[in-house]
Amino acid sequence: MNRYETIRFLLHERPETRTESAEAFAPANIALCKYWGKRDPELNLPATGSLSISLGHLGATTRVSLREGADEIFLNGEPLPDATPFHQRLVEFLNPFRPEADAGFRVDTHNNLPTAAGFATSAAGFAALVLALDRLMGWGLDARTLSILARMGSGSACRSLFHGFVEWHIGKREDGMDSYAEPLPETWPALRMATLTVSNAAKPVGSTEGMNRTRDTSVLYRAWPDKVAADLQALRTAIHTQDFELLGRAAESNAMSLHATMLGAWPPLCYWQPESLAAMHKVWALRAAGVPLYFTMDAGPNLKLLFLQEEQAMVCGHFPGADVIAPFDHA
Numbered sequence: 001m002n003r004y005e006t007i008r009f010l011l012h013e014r015p016e017t018r019t020e021s022a023e024a025f026a027p028a029n030i031a032l033c034k035y036w037g038k039r040d041p042e043l044n045l046p047a048t049g050s051l052s053i054s055l056g057h058l059g060a061t062t063r064v065s066l067r068e069g070a071d072e073i074f075l076n077g078e079p080l081p082d083a084t085p086f087h088q089r090l091v092e093f094l095n096p097f098r099p100e101a102d103a104g105f106r107v108d109t110h111n112n113l114p115t116a117a118g119f120a121t122s123a124a125g126f127a128a129l130v131l132a133l134d135r136l137m138g139w140g141l142d143a144r145t146l147s148i149l150a151r152m153g154s155g156s157a158c159r160s161l162f163h164g165f166v167e168w169h170i171g172k173r174e175d176g177m178d179s180y181a182e183p184l185p186e187t188w189p190a191l192r193m194a195t196l197t198v199s200n201a202a203k204p205v206g207s208t209e210g211m212n213r214t215r216d217t218s219v220l221y222r223a224w225p226d227k228v229a230a231d232l233q234a235l236r237t238a239i240h241t242q243d244f245e246l247l248g249r250a251a252e253s254n255a256m257s258l259h260a261t262m263l264g265a266w267p268p269l270c271y272w273q274p275e276s277l278a279a280m281h282k283v284w285a286l287r288a289a290g291v292p293l294y295f296t297m298d299a300g301p302n303l304k305l306l307f308l309q310e311e312q313a314m315v316c317g318h319f320p321g322a323d324v325i326a327p328f329d330h331a
């Protein structure tokens, strides 16, 4: 089954109680153990599992309604031009959700993320869109089905359906029905993340292309699945026992290994800027001086610092530009 058929299958014979319009929120998420590489690009099935933390009240709010004619898509109040690749990607994603083949959607998405910090907004956006579509059509889909649907919009979106710590299961099935995300039961209210913005320029190579290139050309990628398995286990233990040093070490080591696989790709992928490396050395120097401070990085030049609430004043003193996030502050 292709993506269209898989989504139609999941929505098949769902009773509908349609409303005029519906709105939903989904948080952004940052992976502590990264998703990098697909075993099936059509269904966004990952080559490994991954584990993230959602960013509380930071994310996307999406309102959807049905309309006659073509889709209308707004991002932060601005119409998204039809010709953009992202518009085409959204229209294609929406196709299997249409109650009639010629029905259009109006989609209005706002996000409250510090966009300059280079957050992946697509994860929160696709998760909020799927939730809003479910409310619009009154399908009453369960969390697992919603996560599978969001995954087909953007892989990491399957983790944005939930708050707190979230694990995306790799799954084995060809149809992807066992590749979905689930929240872990533990909370950790004292955990903090801070974004350190080095550059807000658009990244030269997007994540989808970057992960395909790494998988196809980097010999270092062969070691990645074993690294992920070890880091996932360490993170589960760290979260369960609230062992911050173990969590920080596993997350930072996972991010460094991710970037090592990228550096080994051809053409090489280096998302770091000189300022990224300077910030890493500053973290390492502080840690050598006894400060429990770690970082993670995604496919971009910015760092996300990891620390506990009691270190917040100290971290902000050393990194005055840091934007602090309390991931469990979403009540």
Ligand code: 2P0
Binding pocket: 030, 031, 033, 034, 035, 036, 044, 050, 120, 122, 123, 153, 154, 155, 156, 157, 207, 208, 298, 299
């Ligand atoms: C992650 N990233 O786990 C990793 C770390 C980027 C680096 O998930 O192709 O935008 O839509 O499935 O979800 C970015 O990948 O890619 C991502 P697609 P997606 O957060």
